Structures are given as structure tokens and as C-alpha cells.
Amino acid sequence: MVFSSLIFLLAFLPLNLFCYFFVDSIKARNTVLLVFSLIFYAWGEPVFVLILIGMSFFCWLFSLYIEKYAENKTGKKLFMALAVVFCLGTIGFFKYGGFITENLNAVIGSDALSFPKTTLPIGISFYTFQLLTYVADVYRGEVPAQKKYARVLLYAGLFHQCIAGPIVRYGDIENELTERSSDLQSISAGFSRFCAGLAKKAVLANACGAASDALLVADSAVLDASSLSVLQSRSALTLWAGMAFYMLQIYLDFSAYSDMAIGLGLICGLHYKENFDYPYISSSVTEFWRRWHISLGTFFRDYVYIPLGGNRKGTARQIFNLGVVWALTGLWHGASWNFVLWGLYFFIFLVLEKFVFGKFLEKTKALKHIYLLAVVYFGWVLFRFTETSHVGAVLRGMFCLNKNPLSTFESRKFVFGYVLFFIICVIACTPVVKVASEILNRKAKESRLGLYIARTVDVALPVVLLLLSVLSLVGDSYNPFLYFRF
């Protein structure tokens, strides 16, 4: 099930909230959340829900042993290694098995090796990473091992964040698993946040996606043999606009899931950390990755980069460590070389910023923003197409190198029609709304009228956004889930 579906909004969620607030004790509320989370997951993955259950079980078990052998370095290491092998083995099998086999075959120049066709259990990269942080934190002695299996399962499988992030650290919600309350303030804030995220997804991101798919080529049609010739025949305007809408879509869509997760958490008294911080306003790639999918960046920083030595072992080693981190970051997004390339592409810019032109860039005003947007924009071209031939066709076509026209009657008509919507989406990618609401709240403190206006907006806006979202989802015409590769 996904948040942006009517069955979630008009059946699952109301029922979940009703049951949640109907019962009183934390224990009962946790049970409600757990049962609903398992239904939520099984709705999309009736069989693979067992993987979630099983993986949580083993991580729970290994953590207990890690804690038991806290004083015994070998024992502790053994169980840590078991947990890592188990988690990465499972994700490796489902996510990377086919990819590895294919590449091994290419290396040995035959198709001797075969791998069973597997479908990727939805959200596996999110909950596996959550469980890994849990086990690692127990290993490091930063959090105590959880005695109750159900709580580990709840932590990993909580429907708020299980299938599309953020990657919540166990330590962040450890206490709230046993002690939390939902006060009016947090329920109110949570509802507003959820509705904002929902509208971002259902009204803005889906329409960006429809535009991008129409202009480029729909994800489902990418493997169609004719899609390459379609891309080659597109005008430059079409390709530029199509990628711009993709750039908007992926931020609005992805951050919307985090907004909804954070909102749902707040309603239940769970506080997840922010996952996106207006990444497109960054002025360097370094800054971009501090603002984009923060929970993934910090995961790789804390569990890969720093353990590898970070920047403490000399420049050469630091560059190597960064390379590893960025290749893995890329690969996390999907088992395909284009994602690895995408990761390494950012690696190159990060290294260049760190050692070559970072200082110069800082001194510029507009240029650094243009630079960042351009780097990210072309990065999305790598990300969007798993076929290198498609990437090439799009990049060439943007500069009319496919013997394609600069623009056509159809592309101009299409793009001009979207100008207003484009502006709305760009605004949604910046803190403009946030700043406006801060101003409104300041005014609210200054005058009675200001107070009424601020409160009316605060009451009405989320409901309006909810209604608009439901309206957009009726008939379910276009509602992609982008993270099936993660």
C-alpha cells in the first residue's frame, strides 16, 4: 500500500488512527501500530512480509548476543558479522543477485551463470538499513539491545517509514517506543505536515511525473525497443523540459513521503528526523548532499565512511573512502550501472569542490547556485535512464546533436501550457512557503486580526490540501511509486 492511494487515505489511515487513539496504553498502541504495519506491508507484499519479519527476528536475536558478549570482543564481532552478512546477504540476493550474475557473465563472456528471477521486496533497502543501524549501534554500545522482538519488528516495519524512508535510527525513537504521548500540538502539527506531503505528492509530483513521462518516455516503456528512437526524435526543448519536470518530480515525490512519514509519526508521538532540507537551494554539491535524503547520507557517513577511516588517514585514503561511499550510495538506488555512475559523478564533484574549486565557488553569488543546479540536473539524466544509450540520446538531443529540432509546434504548445504549474513547483522546492508561514505566525502574535488569519489558514489549509489530494487520486490515473528499485 502507498500513502497516496485512496484505500490508504479513506480506509486504512482512519481505521488506524481510530484504533490507535481508542486504546490507551502504550503497549496496546504499539500493538495497533504493529498489526496495521504488517497489514500495510503485506497488502503490497503478501509473501515478502515474511522477509521483514524474519530479518527483524535475526537482527533482534543477534543484537541480544552482541550485548551478551559485550565484554568478549570475538563473540561480539562474530554476531555483528553474522548480522551484517545476513542483512546484506538478503538484500544482495533480492536486489543485486541478477545484476551480479549478469556482470559476471559479461566478464567471462558467456551466459553460463544463471540467477532466479526475483522481484525486489518493496522497501527492503530502507528497513534493512534501519536494522543494520540498530545492530551496529548495539555493537558500539550506543543503545541497549531491545529485549522485546515485537518492538524491533515495529521499529523496522512501522508503516510510516518502512517503504520509502526516512531511514530512522533506532536511537532516535528508542525511548518513544516505550514512552510517548500525543498532545494536541503534535497531532495538529502532524496532520498539517501529512497533508502538505500528501498534496506535494498527489497534486504536484504526480503531475510533474506525467509531464516528464509524456515528454521523455514513460518508465514502463523504457525497455520498449522504440523508446530510443522516440528520444532521438524529441526536440531539444522537449528534452530540457522533460528533465526539468523529472528533477522537480523526484524531489517533490521523495520529500513528500518523508513529510508524510514525519507527519504520521508526530500524530503518534514519534519524532523522526528531517530527511530533506530544500536541497535545490544549495550552493555546492557538498551542501546538496547535506540537504538531500539526509538519513541516507548520514548512514553512509556513520557506518561506512568513518569506519573506513574518513579523512583521518591522509588525502589519498580519504578520496578512496569517498569513492567507496559514493559508489555504494549510487548502488543503493538500484542494481544498475547507471546508478553507480550517478554516485561516482557526485563523487567527482565532491572531490573537485574539496580540493580544487570549492573556495572559488564560495565567493561567487549566483554562479554557485547555477553550478549546483546544473550538476544535479545532469545527474538526474544519469539517474532517470538505466540504459546508457538513452542517456546518450537525451544528452545529445539537448544540444540538437540527434539532428533533432530545437523546438516544435507540439513542444512549444506543451511547455508554454505548463509555465504556471512549473513556477508553483519551483516555489514548492524552496522555503518560500515556510518563510511565509513564519511571517504569518509572527503577525499572529502582533494583532488579533493576524491571529485569526493565521489560525484560519492553519485549520483550513490542511483540509483543503487533503480534499485536493483525494480529488487528484480519484480514478488513480497516474500515481507512480518511484522507489521500487531502492
Add this chain to the structure above:
Amino acid sequence: MKNNSYLLVKIMVAGVALTALTFLAFIFPLRPTESLTEKRKLAEFPKFSFSSLFSGEYFSGVSAWFSDTVPYRDDLTALNAKLQHLLGTNAAVAGFNEGAKGDDIPDVPPETEPPASLPADASETSDALTEAPLASETVSETEIETEPESSEDEEVTGAVQKFSAILVYGDAGYEYYNFVQDASERYSAAVNRAGEVLAGKAKVYDMIIPTSIDVTLNKTVRASLSVSDQKKAINYMESLLSDKITKVSIFDTMVEHKNEYIYYRTDHHWTGLGAYYAYVKFCEAKGVQPVKLEDCVYKAYDGFLGTFYTDSGSDPALGNNPDVVETYMPPVNATMTFTDMSGKTYSGMSVLYDATTNNAHFKYSAFIWGDNPYSVIENLDMAEGESLLLIKESFGNAIAPLFTYNYKYIYVMDYRYYEGTAAALVDRYGINDMLFCNNISMTRAMSQTNSLYNRVG
């Protein structure tokens, strides 16, 4: 108001809104089973089976059913379309077809024998010939709901996605056309097969109807599109036809009348007037006198919003300028018997149907009651006369009534739904003429040309 009580109000408002929506969604009798705007049956609640449960199909089916059959869905989707137009995001709904090309249209027909003798690769169903069409059950006109017209381009072979797009220019929609060589050749093969099978029995005519994009669309705009040239495509298909076939080439005729109301703006069909000019051309080919337009009984039904309107995501450029369905009936007494999709037969019906009260999307059904697998029209004034077998998809509906002026019987077969064969009908009723009346869009869908081929016999 204190902060807490204000928050309470906010949460109550939110709760009431969510609860109200939820209750509404769970009033099952309000859930529609079909969409009038989209002209389709909506998703049904899935049947339970363990295999569908484990594969996930069951739950995804429930989700699809839940969102597809929301109470008041057509009203809500219409409202959503308005929202999209406000935001300007409707263009993606209409689709985008830039630069997409069809196959190259060969200049010279291949030297191989015309592919008339190609074996049919779909199942032959001549055994399943439907029984005589007349009177098993008689139903009065008022009880009948006409079937919706469906757009012909749903199953285009090859790059489906690109070519399902429509272009909205000014206040009119246009369907893209791409030449698909194998499907086009299959079309000619189907017609040729009729020529062979019916040799010595019935005379076979073929009419390929161009669509508006190559006839009425502004020339400069048309020149800027990379879609295939319909005239060239029609010439190619006609060049493959054997000398047993009489070609009724109407492309130039339609172009001559392009400033008249010969195609709808909000729908992919031609109008009654467009069909009339094609009919005249047919009469020329046959060597008979056509009925004069001014002698026909004229009726008009306004407020028609057809497939382009729906496919464009309810574009207001179309919605604000609805079409008028104009029908022309020769001054003869005629009656019609037809068998609908469910196999029910209606006899003693009028040839044209009063579409005044029809939903805006269904006005084209005024012509011979919409798409039915099989119909027979009889001219009651004619004691004796020739008979015609019209093989058509929905474009043929608009032309069918006109033939009552020249024929005693007109047998109308919709090859997409009929289960018998033309050869069997010709044998059974001693039919004199047979006319393939097909719009060019169907010649790019292998599934349709195949089914046409199989209906020949």
C-alpha cells in the same frame, strides 16, 4: 480562544473531514460500476483465490476497485480535470506525440503476390455464425440503452503509448496517425480475401476513411508534425488490392470539403455530412444515383462531447465548443433489426435514434443505435432491390442510413464484435454488394486488421 481549544477545533475539523470522506467512500450502493465519461466498465471487486492472494493481485485489485469506483467518480474526475486546467497540467493527459514516426510508406507495392492468401492466424469462428437476425425478442425503443462508441486506436501495434496521443489545436482535437506496414498490408489482404471468396457472388468495394488530422487540420500545423501521410498510406493499401476490388477513394473528396463540418472537433469520427460525401463517391463508383442532401430528413442533436474531449482530459477548448450531431435520413420508410453485444435482438427499430436526451458523450449513437455486432436495415418502400453488406467499425454507422436510398437490405457487420463471417452472410441472403468501410486508424492495429480478416470467411 485559548491555544488548546483552538488546536482542539483544528483537530476536530480535520477528523470530521477525514471521517466524512471515509464514510462516503464506504457507502457501497453509491459506487458506480461504469464510467460514462471514460466509456468503460470500472474495476470490479476481485475474486478471491489463494494464488491471487499470494501474488499480491488480490490486494492490488481491491485497491484498484476502491479508487476506481469512488462514489460520484465522474463528477469528481470532471472537477479534477478543471483543477488540472487551472494548473495547466492537462496536456500530459492528452499525450505528447512529438517526432514519433510511423513506418516508411513504400512507394511501389512489393512485387510478391498480393498477400491475400495469407493464412489467418487468429481462430476461425465460422461455426459460430450467429443465427438469423430477426425477431427473437422484441423490445421497445425506449427500453434500449445504446452502447458507447469506443475509440478505435486503443490497440495500435508497436509504440502504443506515443500514438494514442491526440493533438488539440484551436477548438478541435486530432488523432495522430502512424503508418504501420504489416497491419496495413494485413488490411489489404483481408479485402483481397473477400474478393476471392466472394468472386462471382458479390461485388466488393473498399473505402478507407482518412481522419481529420490530414484533412481539416491547419496546413502549417500539419506540416510541422512528423506523422505519416494518410493519402500516401491509402494509396499504398489500395495499390495492394486486386482487380476484383472496386476502390472508393474518398481522400480528395474529403479535402475538397474540408471547410465544411465533415469531422467532429471533440470526437474522432466523421460527421453525417462527411459520411454523405463519401456515400456520393460510393454511388459514383457503383453507378447509381445518390440521394440529394436536401431531400434527406435532417435532425440535429447539440451538446456532443466525444472521445477527444475525454482523451484531452476534458479540455475546456473543446468543452466550451461542443459538437452537433447532424443526421441525414433519405426520404424512405426503413426499419432496422439489430443484435446487441449481449446477443439480444431488437426488431422494428428506427434507423436513426433520437439522441436528444443522451448523455453528452453518447450522441454519436444517433446513427444506427451505436456499435452493435450485427444489424439489418430494410427499405420498406422498395418491393425488390439489391442488398449491401457493410463491414465497418463505428465510422460506418454514420454512412449506413444513406444506403437505404439505393438498397432494399443493408446488412451491417461490426467486424470487431460479430462472430460469423461475411461469406456466410452473402451465401445466406444472396447479398449483391459488399463494402469495407474502415477508418485509416484501424489499419495500424494488427489486432483489428486480423479480426477483419477472420470475419471475411
